[in-house]
Amino acid sequence: MITERDNKLLTMNSITSYFPIEFSNGAVWEELDGECKSCKNTLPRTMVRGLVSRPFPNVAVVDAVGVCDECKLLTRYHLVPSDLTNRFKQRNLS
Numbered sequence: 372m373i374t375e376r377d378n379k380l381l382t383m384n385s386i387t388s389y390f391p392i393e394f395s396n397g398a399v400w401e402e403l404d405g406e407c408k409s410c411k412n413t414l415p416r417t418m419v420r421g422l423v424s425r426p427f428p429n430v431a432v433v434d435a436v437g438v439c440d441e442c443k444l445l446t447r448y449h450l451v452p453s454d455l456t457n458r459f460k461q462r463n464l465s
């Protein structure tokens with residue numbers, strides 16, 4: 372079921388507009404690949420919409436929804452990565 376919150380997120384910018392996200396230690400999160408919860412395909416980046424907030428310089432909170440064209444299903448993403456993890460691609464800033 373699609374909630375009011377989902378509808379609101381769907382009217383927002385494509386999540387790519389927030390990327391790359393830089394953390395206080397110089398780590399960079401290059402991009403978010405949203406996966407459909409049903410078919411596991413990666414959704415086109417323009418289909419994943421929502422918000423990224425930065426409560427702290429080393430934390431990014433991603434709150435987004437993506438719609439899969441094939442399944443007509445909505446997948447919710449709530450990610451709170453911090454620069455303490457290394458699950459994201461990093462590059463050195465020069």
Ligand SMILES: [Zn+2]
Nearest residue numbers: 407410439442
């Ligand atoms: Zn799908």
